[in-house]
Amino acid sequence: MSSRRYILWWVLPAAILFLVIILIPFVTALTFSFRSFSFTSSVSTGQYIGVDNYRKLVFDNDFYNSFRVTFLYLVPAIVLQGILGLGMALLIAGAVRRARVLIPIMLLPTLLTPVVIGLIGVLTLNPDFGVIGQLLKKWGLVQGSVLGNASTALPAIIAVDTYQWTPFIAVILTAGLLALPKEPYEAAQVDGANPIQTFFRVTMPLLWPYFIVALLIRVIDAFRIFDIIWVMTRGGPGTATETVAVYAYRHTFRYWDFGYGSALIMVIFVFISILVEYLYKALQRWQAAQ
Amino acid sequence: MSVEAQTFRPISPANKASALSSRRLLTYVSYLLTALLVVLFLFPWLWVLSLGFKTRAEIMSPNIVWFWTPTLNNYIEVLINKGYWRLIINSLIVAVSAVALCIVIGVPTAYAFSRFPIPGKESWFYMILTFRMAPAVVLALPLYVLFARAKLLGTFGAPILAHCTFTLPFVIWLMRSFFDDIPKEIDAAAMTDGYSRWETFLYAILPLVKSGIVAVALFSIIFSWNEFLYGLILTSDATRPVASQIPSLIRPHGTLWGEVCALATTASLPVAFLIFALQRQLVRGLSFGAIKG
Amino acid sequence: MAKITLMNVSKHYKGGEIQALKDITLEIEDGKFFCLLGPAGAGKTTTIKLIAGIEQVDSGQIFMDDQEITDLLPNQRDVAVAFETYALYPQRTVRENLAFPLRAPIRKKEWSEEQIQRRVEEIAHLLGIHELLDRLPRQLSGGQRQRVALGRALVRKPKAYLFDEPIAHLDAKLRHRMRGELRRIQLELGITTIYTTPDQLEALSLADYMAILNEGKIEQVGSPTEIYQRPANVFVARFVGDPPMNILRSEVEGDEISLFGLAKLSLPAAIRSKLTQAEIEKSLMVGVRPRDIRLVSPSSGEALLRGQVKYVQVLGETSILTVTMDSHEVRVKMNTQDAPNRGEAVGLSFAVQDCHFFNPFTEKRLD
Numbered sequence: 001m002s003s004r005r006y007i008l009w010w011v012l013p014a015a016i017l018f019l020v021i022i023l024i025p026f027v028t029a030l031t032f033s034f035r036s037f038s039f040t041s042s043v044s045t046g047q048y049i050g051v052d053n054y055r056k057l058v059f060d061n062d063f064y065n066s067f068r069v070t071f072l073y074l075v076p077a078i079v080l081q082g083i084l085g086l087g088m089a090l091l092i093a094g095a096v097r098r099a100r101v102l103i104p105i106m107l108l109p110t111l112l113t114p115v116v117i118g119l120i121g122v123l124t125l126n127p128d129f130g131v132i133g134q135l136l137k138k139w140g141l142v143q144g145s146v147l148g149n150a151s152t153a154l155p156a157i158i159a160v161d162t163y164q165w166t167p168f169i170a171v172i173l174t175a176g177l178l179a180l181p182k183e184p185y186e187a188a189q190v191d192g193a194n195p196i197q198t199f200f201r202v203t204m205p206l207l208w209p210y211f212i213v214a215l216l217i218r219v220i221d222a223f224r225i226f227d228i229i230w231v232m233t234r235g236g237p238g239t240a241t242e243t244v245a246v247y248a249y250r251h252t253f254r255y256w257d258f259g260y261g262s263a264l265i266m267v268i269f270v271f272i273s274i275l276v277e278y279l280y281k282a283l284q285r286w287q288a289a290q
Numbered sequence: 291m292s293v294e295a296q297t298f299r300p301i302s303p304a305n306k307a308s309a310l311s312s313r314r315l316l317t318y319v320s321y322l323l324t325a326l327l328v329v330l331f332l333f334p335w336l337w338v339l340s341l342g343f344k345t346r347a348e349i350m351s352p353n354i355v356w357f358w359t360p361t362l363n364n365y366i367e368v369l370i371n372k373g374y375w376r377l378i379i380n381s382l383i384v385a386v387s388a389v390a391l392c393i394v395i396g397v398p399t400a401y402a403f404s405r406f407p408i409p410g411k412e413s414w415f416y417m418i419l420t421f422r423m424a425p426a427v428v429l430a431l432p433l434y435v436l437f438a439r440a441k442l443l444g445t446f447g448a449p450i451l452a453h454c455t456f457t458l459p460f461v462i463w464l465m466r467s468f469f470d471d472i473p474k475e476i477d478a479a480a481m482t483d484g485y486s487r488w489e490t491f492l493y494a495i496l497p498l499v500k501s502g503i504v505a506v507a508l509f510s511i512i513f514s515w516n517e518f519l520y521g522l523i524l525t526s527d528a529t530r531p532v533a534s535q536i537p538s539l540i541r542p543h544g545t546l547w548g549e550v551c552a553l554a555t556t557a558s559l560p561v562a563f564l565i566f567a568l569q570r571q572l573v574r575g576l577s578f579g580a581i582k583g
Numbered sequence: 584m585a586k587i588t589l590m591n592v593s594k595h596y597k598g599g600e601i602q603a604l605k606d607i608t609l610e611i612e613d614g615k616f617f618c619l620l621g622p623a624g625a626g627k628t629t630t631i632k633l634i635a636g637i638e639q640v641d642s643g644q645i646f647m648d649d650q651e652i653t654d655l656l657p658n659q660r661d662v663a664v665a666f667e668t669y670a671l672y673p674q675r676t677v678r679e680n681l682a683f684p685l686r687a688p689i690r691k692k693e694w695s696e697e698q699i700q701r702r703v704e705e706i707a708h709l710l711g712i713h714e715l716l717d718r719l720p721r722q723l724s725g726g727q728r729q730r731v732a733l734g735r736a737l738v739r740k741p742k743a744y745l746f747d748e749p750i751a752h753l754d755a756k757l758r759h760r761m762r763g764e765l766r767r768i769q770l771e772l773g774i775t776t777i778y779t780t781p782d783q784l785e786a787l788s789l790a791d792y793m794a795i796l797n798e799g800k801i802e803q804v805g806s807p808t809e810i811y812q813r814p815a816n817v818f819v820a821r822f823v824g825d826p827p828m829n830i831l832r833s834e835v836e837g838d839e840i841s842l843f844g845l846a847k848l849s850l851p852a853a854i855r856s857k858l859t860q861a862e863i864e865k866s867l868m869v870g871v872r873p874r875d876i877r878l879v880s881p882s883s884g885e886a887l888l889r890g891q892v893k894y895v896q897v898l899g900e901t902s903i904l905t906v907t908m909d910s911h912e913v914r915v916k917m918n919t920q921d922a923p924n925r926g927e928a929v930g931l932s933f934a935v936q937d938c939h940f941f942n943p944f945t946e947k948r949l950d
Binding site: 478479484 | 669670672683688745
């Protein structure tokens with residue numbers, strides 16, 4: 001077929017860029033993960049040490065801790081945001097239908113620079129002059145600094161994360177609510193369902209795909225969260241808020257341990273790609289259903 | 291209870307009037323609560339914004355100062371006297387260059403993915419999505435090493451190329467969803483009208499996705515503007531974008547909060563502006579086109 | 584202007600699951616108005632798309648005159664297509680839509696801006712859309728969009744016009760007028776035209792010659808007269824002509840056939856000999872067009888069949904009667920003024936030379 005040959009020209013520039021900035025670096029990191037680098041040797045060489053870096057990883061308690069922290073942050077954050085987001089969507093859908101301008105306003109925290117969101121967290125939670133930190137101190141809920149305390153630092157990050165992402169889930173679900181077909185409601189009305197039955201039997205099943213897409217994006221995001229934690233706690237106190245991405249950063253750019261850092265990166269990448277596969281399938285199912 | 295469900299609730303003629311007024315009341319209550327929610331979510335940002343217009347004493351006051359005479363001193367100090375306006379320019383250079391490059395390269399690719407029988411199409415897409423979703427730290431290390439070898443560290447090339455690692459997949463992914471929305475008959479019509487594939491793309495299809503391209507570009511600019519890690523490790527002081535610089539201004543002691551807030555405000559205003567410009571495409575961009583906004 | 588030939592063309596969709604065209608061979612003569620008639624899903628649009636180069640054949644070849652065009656891109660084939668789905672450029676006005684083919688970079692030297700404008704106006708007048716020139720497609724009705732789509736094809740003079748149900752969405756009156764216009768334009772320009780339609784009347788009234796397509800196969804090719812008078816099989820017999828031909832199952836009894844066991848008809852010698860060749864001994868399908876049946880008094884000796892009028896459908900000057908006998912139904916077309924009332928007993932008569940005889944197994948015409 002004569003057209004098949006020049007398909008290549010359409011994708012070639014992107015393929016080259018993809019190769020140079022993504023694939024080659026990725027393979028480089030893969031080779032690094034089998035090597036050891038020391039401060040004295042040149043960066044480009046490194047010594048081949050087989051799977052030693054991965055073996056070290058298996059026995060690294062901090063590595064497990066980072067996954068533990070990620071899940072300790074992720075699970076409550078997503079449950080909280082899912083419930084609040086749904087409630088918020090049901091509340092605002094009517095208003096949004098009349099005033100679309102509410103969508104950008106609501107989404108401001110979601111799209112604002114994460115570093116600024118982190119700064120908002122640091123300042124509002126400041127025990128001496130922060131709007132929220134002062135109240136927490138006055139009510140005796142927290143002694144001293146919220147972010148300086150190992151038991152309150154992670155909840156604080158979850159709170160800031162919830163501030164940032166609840167509007168996102170709410171807006172996605174609102175889009176779902178506004179796109180709902182009318183026929184099932186008419187059918188439910190004919191069948192004499194009450195509003196609560198209608199919600200669980202009609203609204204929720206129709207809204208479910210939107211929920212899945214929003215939640216999967218959030219789950220994957222949880223493995224990327226870095227900026228906000230870096231601004232608020234730098235993973236501390238101790239390793240109390242050290243999520244996977246923060247841990248990987250510490251081992252690569254703080255300790256300049258390229259071999260071990262690369263092994264870490266590979267493990268994280270495999271983990272992400274499994275999650276993405278679920279997301280991808282959900283997206284495809286979703287698109288096929290449309 | 292859903293809004294839709296309310297709309298279809300049966301109303302018997304006898305109590306129609308009272309049902310209507312109670313429903314209207316419910317609607318007004320929901321508007322009021324929506325307004326409250328908006329205020330609730332905007333408040334922390336606005337409060338931090340306000341700190342940039344306060345003096346140090348006003349900021350550090352144990353009793354929060356609600357009424358004060360705004361001052362621009364923090365802005366003058368941080369942007370002009372300390373020369374941090376450069377950071378804003380740097381952010382702009384990096385974001386605009388990366389996005390321009392990825393739009394020019396990515397849009398034809400997205401069209402090809404939408405229209406041509408590319409072998410392994412879905413696998414490529416899965417890979418693109420995986421790299422888009424991986425934490426920045428995955429590629430930050432090898433990019434640092436490779437850019438060091440290529441003597442790109444400290445030039446704008448390093449953050450621009452690094453930002454392409456997430457912008458290019460995003461452009462390809464989202465633009466494909468826009469192209470998929472256009473019926474293939476339009477291509478067929480243009481081609482039988484005498485246009486080659488490339489001319490069809492330029493004259494018949496691109497005009498149809500103009501607003502889509504603008505949306506994707508603005509979205510990408512936001513993401514690029516917000517990026518922190520690449521901007522931190524792949525740059526020098528001369529090329530560092532503003533988002534990557536802000537955390538270094540926060541110290542354990544003696545942080546100049548007024549100036550930090552002034553800089554953060556300056557950095558977040560363009561984003562806020564872009565969000566409003568994007569209004570119609572926000573949902574689609576945030577959900578990668580899976581949900582049409 | 585060109586002759587278009589399809590040689591053993593096959594096409595599958597969805598990874599081979601759906602076969603749209605099965606081994607089609609077709610020759611469309613230069614300068615002729617050719618109709619592709621068939622029900623929905625027969626493969627008409629696929630044929631158009633393959634000739635235009637929008638889709639690629641799975642196997643087989645396509646020629647334009649003596650040049651093989653199977654692998655050429657659509658823009659290298661110089662055909663103009665009017666799509667059933669319109670495929671108008673939504674952001675362009677009607678004027679810009681009509682001018683679009685003339686503005687193609689390959690035609691830059693042929694058409695000056697002034698010529699383009701004049702040609703667009705001309706076509707717009709011809710199709711009665713000159714008042715809509717500055718509107719966008721979304722501001723038009725379905726019928727208006729269809730005329731724009733047609734205009735975009737007619738605006739230039741290609742080697743062939745490919746029209747995919749180009750007037751299906753117009754109202755009856757306009758459709759009638761457009762049919763006449765299209766035929767006139769085609770005769771004037773003498774450009775080879777392929778025209779698909781599910782409407783047999785449209786095909787019969789327009790075509791120089793036509794093909795009947797069913798489930799991806801060609802059932803018959805011929806002039807409208809040939810096809811109407813000598814349908815090649817039961818499908819064509821029933822598809823062409825309105826109301827459809829009556830197909831009567833009948834038993835062969837020596838030199839005679841028995842219709843529904845109610846009437847006897849002597850078998851023409853030509854058919855008789857075919858029967859032996861085809862090894863048909865017992866049964867036969869006999870087709871009679873509703874207009875070839877005469878109503879006679881049930882007591883008359885002429886009456887072959889006797890029955891009762893079940894429905895009378897009045898279509899202005901003519902009416903269609905449904906006459907039942909036992910469990911069988913026969914349709915009769917006649918002048919409304921002569922039509923009997925519902926429930927009346929009637930006798931039916933027809934001449935054996937008006938009958939069409941089909942093989943009951945292959946459903947093919949016998950003579």
